[in-house]
Amino acid sequence: MTEARSPLDLDGDTMRRLGTRVAHIVAGHLATLRDQPAYVTLSRAEAQRLIAAPAPESGAEFDSLIAALQERVFPYAAREPHPGFVAYVPSCPTFPAILGDWLATGFNFFAGVWPVAAGPNALELTVLDWFRDWLGMPEGTGGLLTSGGSNATFTAIVAARHQAVGEDAARIARLVIYTSDQAHSSVVRAGWLAGLPRTQIRLLPTDAEFRLRTDALSDAISSDRSSGLIPLAAIANAGTTNTGAVDPLRAIAGICERERMWFHVDAAYGGFAILTDRGRALLDGIDRADTVTLDPHKWLFVPFECGCLLAREPARLKEAFQIMPEYLQDVQENGERVNFADYGEQLTRYSRALKVWMSVSYFGVAALRDAIDRAIDLALFAEQLVRAEPSLEVLAPAQFGILCFRAHPVDVNDSTALDALNESVNAKINAEGRFFISSTRLHGVFSLRICILGFRTTEKEIEGVVAAVVRVATDLR
Numbered sequence: 020m021t022e023a024r025s026p027l028d029l030d031g032d033t034m035r036r037l038g039t040r041v042a043h044i045v046a047g048h049l050a051t052l053r054d055q056p057a058y059v060t061l062s063r064a065e066a067q068r069l070i071a072a073p074a075p076e077s078g079a080e081f082d083s084l085i086a087a088l089q090e091r092v093f094p095y096a097a098r099e100p101h102p103g104f105v106a107y108v109p110s111c112p113t114f115p116a117i118l119g120d121w122l123a124t125g126f127n128f129f130a131g132v133w134p135v136a137a138g139p140n141a142l143e144l145t146v147l148d149w150f151r152d153w154l155g156m157p158e159g160t161g162g163l164l165t166s167g168g169s170n171a172t173f174t175a176i177v178a179a180r181h182q183a184v185g186e187d188a189a190r191i192a193r194l195v196i197y198t199s200d201q202a203h204s205s206v207v208r209a210g211w212l213a214g215l216p217r218t219q220i221r222l223l224p225t226d227a228e229f230r231l232r233t234d235a236l237s238d239a240i241s242s243d244r245s246s247g248l249i250p251l252a253a254i255a256n257a258g259t260t261n262t263g264a265v266d267p268l269r270a271i272a273g274i275c276e277r278e279r280m281w282f283h284v285d286a287a288y289g290g291f292a293i294l295t296d297r298g299r300a301l302l303d304g305i306d307r308a309d310t311v312t313l314d315p316h317k318w319l320f321v322p323f324e325c326g327c328l329l330a331r332e333p334a335r336l337k338e339a340f341q342i343m344p345e346y347l348q349d350v351q352e353n354g355e356r357v358n359f360a361d362y363g364e365q366l367t368r369y370s371r372a373l374k375v376w377m378s379v380s381y382f383g384v385a386a387l388r389d390a391i392d393r394a395i396d397l398a399l400f401a402e403q404l405v406r407a408e409p410s411l412e413v414l415a416p417a418q419f420g421i422l423c424f425r426a427h428p429v430d431v432n433d434s435t436a437l438d439a440l441n442e443s444v445n446a447k448i449n450a451e452g453r454f455f456i457s458s459t460r461l462h463g464v465f466s467l468r469i470c471i472l473g474f475r476t477t478e479k480e481i482e483g484v485v486a487a488v489v490r491v492a493t494d495l496r
């Protein structure tokens with residue numbers, strides 16, 4: 020027996036000193052983002068040369084470790100919350116949200132079962148109820164916070180599968196899910212993970228505005244039924260990653276009701292736009308969903324990782340996921356407790372609710388709504404600038420903060436040449452590091468894509484990005 024204090028057990032003063040140091044570094048980083056590049060990267064070989072080392076047998080001074088990280092690790096990354104980061108789907112956490120995350124980690128709450136974290140679990144129920152209320156879903160809707168949107172959609176499909184066919188392997192093999200050719204890859208992967216045959220995940224055609232065509236949905240369902248397959252679920256997009264398009268949610272809800280199918284909405288990208296008037300109008304019908312994927316680490320300004328699944332009938336999640344090992348007999352649900360581990364795949368899970376609660380409570384919903392509105396406006400502003408520039412072309416109008424466009428010099432009409440030019444523009448702008456943009460393909464055409472989500476982005480950055488595209492495209496010719 021030893022009564023000596025473990026060397027791992029730091030005293031209060033030391034912890035305060037180290038923690039303060041880290042808080043200063045993060046605050047300093049965020050406060051000086053405007054003076055930093057948006058994007059810096061290294062090849063794997065270069066990064067490993069800087070960083071790889073065997074685990075040390077003895078420890079080192081904290082300050083020397085921080086210095087090593089500041090010199091060799093932190094510089095070589097995209098700055099997600101940078102005002103010029105308009106690539107992919109940026110994540111721009113508020114500082115109170117970051118602090119909420121630190122608190123959750125510092126207290127190390129175990130948010131898998133109720134009794135050991137009743138306070139944090141009640142906070143998660145509160146946050147879920149805020150989301151439910153924002154989306155207009157009925158009381159009794161529940162769910163859980165997840166690692167991200169991918170996990171939320173996976174959880175939904177497993178629940179839908181379980182409700183439809185239980186464990187009947189022969190019937191699982193006949194299930195089909197329907198989504199659009201604009202769906203996020205996580206939807207396809209969720210279907211695979213849920214055990215559906217890969218060929219039975221239908222990526223249906225979209226209209227000129229990249230929205231799922233409901234006639235194609237109805238046709239596919241009846242054709243599959245007549246071939247003996249079992250239509251399981253329609254997965255509608257509420258803000259596609261490519262263009263921000265929203266599928267006709269209300270019409271799809273009607274089809275699902277008629278066909279007795281599960282209606283899931285992937286609102287990972289666009290869901291929190293419901294806080295704005297424009298978003299609410301576009302997301303009409305989302306309240307009809309059986310399940311909805313949301314991503315607070317996108318437009319609710321909390322740090323990675325934070326997704327959410329809302330389920331109109333949370334019991335369906337429980338039926339699919341609950342498992343009662345004997346070593347957890349002390350903490351089983353008793354009717355009033357909610358064990359979040361019973362609603363998804365994670366047993367050990369930290370309290371993601373803290374970061375959401377902290378940020379929303381610190382700023383209030385009005386400030387978050389304004390930030391979302393502002394991002395939507397900035398994309399519209401970008402569209403105006405692009406339309407005013409004869410050497411640029413809009414490929415998909417601004418929606419929900421996303422604009423797709425390309426350089427299109429008036430004298431170039433060859434599609435291969437245009438694709439090659441824009442590919443080079445994308446690479447060159449990112450290599451310069453001031454802005455970070457990305458690209459996609461729309462109906463096969465190479466498109467530059469900007470996604471404005473962060474609250475630091477202003478008209479100045481938008482003007483800068485558009486001017487950079489014009490300049491780089493001209494230089495490249």
Ligand SMILES: Cc1ncc(COP(=O)(O)O)c(C=O)c1O
Pocket residue numbers: 108166167168169170203205258259260285286287288314326
């Ligand atoms: C529309 C959409 N759905 C799902 C996802 C996947 O979410 P996550 O990366 O949080 O797993 C994304 C990510 O960008 C997305 O844009």
